Amino acid sequence: MEPIQRIERALESAVARAVAEPAPPRLAEAVRHAVFAGGARVRPRLCLTVAMACGDESPELADAAAVAIELMHCASLVHDDLPCFDDAATRRGQPSVHVAYGERLAVLAGDALIVQSLETLALQIKEYPQRSADLLMTISQATGMPHGITAGQAWESEPEVPVAAYHQAKTGSLFAAATVAGAIAAGSADQADSWRLVGERLGEAYQVADDLRDAVGAEEELGKPTGQDTTHDLPSAVRELGIKGAKQRLDNLVEQAVGAVPECAGAEQLRAGIIEEMERVLPKTLSRNAA
Amino acid sequence: MEPIQRIERALESAVARAVAEPAPPRLAEAVRHAVFAGGARVRPRLCLTVAMACGDESPELADAAAVAIELMHCASLVHDDLPCFDDAATRRGQPSVHVAYGERLAVLAGDALIVQSLETLALQIKEYPQRSADLLMTISQATGMPHGITAGQAWESEPEVPVAAYHQAKTGSLFAAATVAGAIAAGSADQADSWRLVGERLGEAYQVADDLRDAVGAEEELGKPTGQDTTHDLPSAVRELGIKGAKQRLDNLVEQAVGAVPECAGAEQLRAGIIEEMERVLPKTLSRNAA
Numbered sequence: 376m377e378p379i380q381r382i383e384r385a386l387e388s389a390v391a392r393a394v395a396e397p398a399p400p401r402l403a404e405a406v407r408h409a410v411f412a413g414g415a416r417v418r419p420r421l422c423l424t425v426a427m428a429c430g431d432e433s434p435e436l437a438d439a440a441a442v443a444i445e446l447m448h449c450a451s452l453v454h455d456d457l458p459c460f461d462d463a464a465t466r467r468g469q470p471s472v473h474v475a476y477g478e479r480l481a482v483l484a485g486d487a488l489i490v491q492s493l494e495t496l497a498l499q500i501k502e503y504p505q506r507s508a509d510l511l512m513t514i515s516q517a518t519g520m521p522h523g524i525t526a527g528q529a530w531e532s533e534p535e536v537p538v539a540a541y542h543q544a545k546t547g548s549l550f551a552a553a554t555v556a557g558a559i560a561a562g563s564a565d566q567a568d569s570w571r572l573v574g575e576r577l578g579e580a581y582q583v584a585d586d587l588r589d590a591v592g593a594e595e596e597l598g599k600p601t602g603q604d605t606t607h608d609l610p611s612a613v614r615e616l617g618i619k620g621a622k623q624r625l626d627n628l629v630e631q632a633v634g635a636v637p638e639c640a641g642a643e644q645l646r647a648g649i650i651e652e653m654e655r656v657l658p659k660t661l662s663r664n665a666a
Numbered sequence: 667m668e669p670i671q672r673i674e675r676a677l678e679s680a681v682a683r684a685v686a687e688p689a690p691p692r693l694a695e696a697v698r699h700a701v702f703a704g705g706a707r708v709r710p711r712l713c714l715t716v717a718m719a720c721g722d723e724s725p726e727l728a729d730a731a732a733v734a735i736e737l738m739h740c741a742s743l744v745h746d747d748l749p750c751f752d753d754a755a756t757r758r759g760q761p762s763v764h765v766a767y768g769e770r771l772a773v774l775a776g777d778a779l780i781v782q783s784l785e786t787l788a789l790q791i792k793e794y795p796q797r798s799a800d801l802l803m804t805i806s807q808a809t810g811m812p813h814g815i816t817a818g819q820a821w822e823s824e825p826e827v828p829v830a831a832y833h834q835a836k837t838g839s840l841f842a843a844a845t846v847a848g849a850i851a852a853g854s855a856d857q858a859d860s861w862r863l864v865g866e867r868l869g870e871a872y873q874v875a876d877d878l879r880d881a882v883g884a885e886e887e888l889g890k891p892t893g894q895d896t897t898h899d900l901p902s903a904v905r906e907l908g909i910k911g912a913k914q915r916l917d918n919l920v921e922q923a924v925g926a927v928p929e930c931a932g933a934e935q936l937r938a939g940i941i942e943e944m945e946r947v948l949p950k951t952l953s954r955n956a957a
Contacts, residue, residue, distance in 0.1 A: 397831055398812030402820035406811065454777060459769035478750035479823050482773065483816045486745060486780060490810030493784045497806060500791060500799035508795075511788035511802075519781030520697065521689030525774045529693035532770050540688055 378423040378441075382416050385438040386445060393491045405476040405484040409449045413467030417581065417656075418553040419445040424648060425557025425570060428641030433506070437560035439499050440510050443492045444553050447518045450488035451549075453481050455528065489518070509559045517552035524549060538610040542582050543575070550578030569637035576632035577649065583625045584656045586611040590618060591658050622661055629653050669714040669732075673707050676729040677736060684782045696767040696775040700744045701737065704758030708872065708947075709844040710736040715939060716848025716861060719932030724797070728851035730790050731801050734783040735844050738809045741779035742840075744772050746819065780809070800850045808843035815840060829906075833873050834866070841869030860928035867923035868940065874916045875947045877902040881909060882949050913952055920944050 376384075390410050394403035419441035426437035456463040456471040457478060463471050473481035493511060500507040518524045527545025530536050554574030555567050563570075590613040612621040633646045654662050667675075681701050685694035710732035717728035747754040747762040748769060754762050764772035784802060791798040809815045818836025821827050845865030846858050854861075881904040903912040924937045945953050 393811040395812050397835075398817055399820040399824050401823055402811065402817060450777070454773055457773065459773065477823060480820060482745055482748065482750065483820045483823075486741070486776070486809075487811045487814075487816040489777060489780045490784070490806050490814070490816070493781070493788075494803065494806035494810060497784075497799060497802035500795060500802070504791060504795035504799075508788060508791035511791070512785065515781050515785035515788060518777075519785060520684040520693065520778045521686045523778075523781070525778040525781070526689055526693060529690040529771060529774045532692055532768060532774075533690050544688075 378420050378427070379416060381423060381434070381438055382419045382441050382445065385442045386410060386419075389442045389446065389491060389495050393487060401476060402480055402483055402487070405472050405480040406487060408469070408475055409453045409472050409484050409488060410446065412469040414445075414449070415656075416445060417652075418448055418549055421550065421574070421577065422553040422557040422560075424645060425554045425573075426561040427557075428636075428645040429558050429561035429563040429566070429639050431561050433503060433560055433562065436499050436503050436506060436510075437557060439495050440514070440556040440560045441553075443495050443510070443514050444549060444556060446488045446492035446495070447514065447524070448549060450485040450492070451518070451524050451528070453485040453488070457481055460528070460531075492518075506559055506562070506564070509564055510556055513552050513555050513559065517548040522548060536610060538615075541610060542579065546582045547575045547578035550574040550581065563639065566637045566639070569635055572635040573632050576628045576635065580625055580628040580632065580653060581656065583612045583621050583628065584653065586613045587618065587621055587625070587661060588656075588658050589613070590621075591660060618661075625653070625657075669711050669718070670707060672714060672725070672729055673710045673732050673736065676733045677701060677710075680733045680737065680782060680786050684778060692767060693771055693774055693778070696763050696771040697778060699760070699766055700740045700763050700775050700779060703760040705736075705740070706947075707736060708943075709739055709840055712841065712865070712868065713844040713848040713851075715936060716845045716864075717852040718848075719927075719936040720849050720852035720854040720857070720930050722852050724794060724851055724853065727790050727794050727797060727801075728848060730786050731805070731847040731851045732844075734786050734801070734805050735840060735847060737779045737783035737786065738805065738815070739840060741776040741783070742809070742815050742819070744776040744779070748772055751819070751822075783809075797850055797853070797855070800855055801847055804843050804846050804850065808839040813839060833870060837873045838866045838869035841865040841872065854930065857928045857930070860926055863926040864923050867919045867926060871916055871919040871923065871944060872947065874903045874912050874919065875944065877904045878909065878912055878916070878952060879947075879949050880904070881912075882951060909952075916944070916948075 394406055422441040422444055423437055431437060452466060453472045455461055456466055457473055464474050465471060472484055496507055496511050516523055520526050522544050524545060527541055530541040551571045551574035554570040558564060558566050558570045612624060616624060633649055636642050636646050685697055713732040713735055714728055722728060743757060744763045746752055747757055748764055755765050756762060763775055787798055787802050807814055811817050813835050815836060818832055821832040842862045842865035845861040849855060849857050849861040903915060907915060924940055927933050927937050
């Protein structure tokens with residue numbers, strides 16, 4: 376089964392547990408909307424791709440890790456879109472959760488998704504105590520404090536924003552968790568340091584690609600309003616380096632990510648996959664094929 | 667060591683991990699404010715009291731469970747106080763987190779506390795895999811969906827509010843988790859059903875006591891604005907039964923809780939402690955001593 380099919384099936388099963396009776400019906404709809412209104416599933420695909428490159432000896436554990444990562448990502452998007460943050464009316468081409476269901480249910484849907492994420496891993500402890508413990512720590516540290524997503528987002532409320540720490544926490548942490556979690560789930564925790572580097576570099580690369588799309592991409596291609604970084608005065612690789620410089624940095628980051636992939640059964644295929652994926656996420660006008 | 671000292675020490679240690687470098691300083695302050703600006707620690711005291719009644723053979727695991735429960739409670743209060751919910755300016759006699767640190771950091775502090783709560787339990791898996799798995803499931807189910815705190819709070823956004831399910835999810839679930847978690851941590855998971863009943867009845871009792879305080883208590887005694895239930899049109903035992911009827915229901919609930927305490931080393935002391943505690947939380951004008 377392709378990674379994306381495994382992910383959608385595992386997400387459906389995790390969300391089904393959350394929205395079962397006696398869940399309040401509108402909260403259940405808000406959670407479904409948060410998880411299933413589009414989304415490229417970049418992080419869980421990365422997690423499963425690494426698990427498969429490492430032999431994927433415990434596929435149900437890898438699926439749980441991928442789900443935990445995606446649910447955390449969805450939670451962070453729902454809260455990021457709130458009026459007090461980006462006040463985004465759309466997400467993935469659909470109304471954002473707070474626009475569709477109100478601010479209260481957006482806050483609660485995000486909270487419930489965070490809990491559901493870690494609960495999905497807790498369900499695996501009895502079968503895989505050691506690996507589940509490592510996965511829970513990896514994913515909670517990537518999302519909580521002092522250096523996970525919540526910390527990254529909070530840098531926007533500080534008088535001085537340390538740009539590298541901000542990006543590392545807000546974006547890099549969950550990418551690093553995705554690669555590390557894939558390795559842990561497949562029993563390759565001894566290669567965690569290499570996989571962390573792959574994830575960090577890819578996280579930075581996606582961030583730069585996002586900055587490039589924000590600067591040059593068409594709004595319809597992205598499914599959300601563009602020009603947000605300038606509007607909200609956020610740090611951006613394009614503002615710092617210009618479009619050409621940002622594209623150069625992106626290429627360097629992809630090269631470093633590819634170079635950091637440790638020896639494993641599927642290393643070659645994974646390296647090729649990374650390059651293909653990064654072509655996919657670039658604005659079409661900047662992709663190698665266009666140039 | 668008294669339960670309250672164990673709780674404060676364990677909370678300090680869990681929060682210290684979260685606010686360590688490189689946490690954004692204002693988020694770190696907001697989290698400290700959320701956890702340490704007063705608070706009676708009712709739920710973690712209940713958890714430790716049950717663990718001690720059951721022999722408390724793994725005190726560090728009981729402490730972790732108590733911390734996980736209190737951090738979830740603090741997270742729910744921070745989010746409950748947000749402008750889109752109760753829009754509360756004060757909490758425990760202090761400015762609420764969003765008033766002191768802004769709405770963004772209040773959302774993020776709540777998110778980070780949810781993660782930190784479950785991470786505190788994840789740290790115990792390697793030593794206590796089976797009990798930690800049970801604790802993680804107990805506390806995540808009490809806080810997430812379909813019937814935890816987030817679900818309970820979400821009933822307020824439905825056109826029809828089923829009163830019993832609303833209170834059970836919003837308040838009862840974490841009380842039940844507190845008693846069950848105390849028993850699990852002490853190796854008495856086989857008595858979980860009895861302890862769940864004790865927790866559910868006590869949760870209802872605290873809710874009725876809260877309604878009574880909201881109706882008759884002085885604002886300075888409570889540390890937060892009173893009359894909120896009427897202001898926000900929320901279900902309330904006092905609105906349903908009147909003050910005398912609500913007091914009668916409270917007495918019945920305490921009796922049921924006491925009657926449900928299973929046989930264990932510290933059963934008698936625990937039963938007496940429940941009665942004493944419920945006297946403490948009643949508005950002074952309604953307590954047995956006053957009558």
